[in-house]
Amino acid sequence: MPNDATRDPRHAEIESHRGYLVRYALAKLRDRELSEEVVQEALLAALEALPGFRGDASLRTWLTSILRFKIADAQRERVREREVFAATSDEPGGDLESLLDAAFGPNGEWREPPAAWADPHASLEQQRFWEVFERCLDRLPATGGRVFFQREVLGEETKRICETENITEANCWVIVHRARMSLRTCLEANWFAGETADGR
Amino acid sequence: MGAEREFRCREAVRLLLLAFERALTDDEERDLKGHLAACGHCDNYDRQLRFLSAAASRFAR
Ligand SMILES: [Zn+2]
Numbered sequence: 001m002p003n004d005a006t007r008d009p010r011h012a013e014i015e016s017h018r019g020y021l022v023r024y025a026l027a028k029l030r031d032r033e034l035s036e037e038v039v040q041e042a043l044l045a046a047l048e049a050l051p052g053f054r055g056d057a058s059l060r061t062w063l064t065s066i067l068r069f070k071i072a073d074a075q076r077e078r079v080r081e082r083e084v085f086a087a088t089s090d091e092p093g094g095d096l097e098s099l100l101d102a103a104f105g106p107n108g109e110w111r112e113p114p115a116a117w118a119d120p121h122a123s124l125e126q127q128r129f130w131e132v133f134e135r136c137l138d139r140l141p142a143t144g145g146r147v148f149f150q151r152e153v154l155g156e157e158t159k160r161i162c163e164t165e166n167i168t169e170a171n172c173w174v175i176v177h178r179a180r181m182s183l184r185t186c187l188e189a190n191w192f193a194g195e196t197a198d199g200r
Numbered sequence: 201m202g203a204e205r206e207f208r209c210r211e212a213v214r215l216l217l218l219a220f221e222r223a224l225t226d227d228e229e230r231d232l233k234g235h236l237a238a239c240g241h242c243d244n245y246d247r248q249l250r251f252l253s254a255a256a257s258r259f260a261r
Pocket of ligand 1: 240
């Protein structure tokens with residue numbers, strides 16, 4: 001609500017991290033509804049604690065640390081309820097070759113040769129870029145999105161991620177690579193296609 | 201050089217992806233570097249994958 005947001009400019013700023021936080025929770029909890037609830041709790045807790053936030057860490061880092069406690073609570077709760085979340089991979093991993101088959105023709109040539117992206121690092125400073133980035137993450141298949149997020153955003157060990165996802169390490173890598181390739185295609189189509197036009 | 205074989209874009213991208221999983225062997229490294237120096241498409245792809253990793257880790261901050 002705009003009225004709330006004007007009270008403390010940081011309220012609106014906190015809200016802008018919601019998408020990231022839900023993704024973070026989803027990577028740990030693998031349940032969208034529960035993740036959204038947990039993030040909601042974390043954001044409410046953050047609003048209360050906001051006056052004490054000194055800004056030593058970035059706002060996102062601070063919010064994530066609050067969220068971590070809420071996630072731990074939710075995980076304990078889940079164990080208590082003895083809910084068994086069967087770890088199933090909801091899409092086949094396939095193998096590296098089938099991934100390459102999709103990108104290359106019979107003679108090993110690019111089906112769609114990658115064009116240069118104009119000054120991609122400047123994009124990192126643009127709010128609009130991050131909106132597109134998040135939308136592209138949302139388009140990844142569920143397991144792909146979770147695994148990519150844990151591996152590339154949180155920098156966790158692939159071995160550990162595969163264990164929690166209950167998939168083989170080879171399969172896990174293929175899932176990350178597929179996510180990587182899809183994300184690249186999505187950013188190209190929705191961000192860099194417009195950017196490169198005037199950049200070259 | 202030993203058995204010469206055509207090193208195609210497909211092999212280059214296979215190595216680019218494998219490099220995320222493990223260190224490449226010297227031979228693989230050499231083949232890949234050679235290909236990237238000569239192939240703009242794969243060089244673009246290499247830069248773009250690196251950019252994605254950079255963007256992803258930046259996303260957490
Ligand atoms: Zn090439």
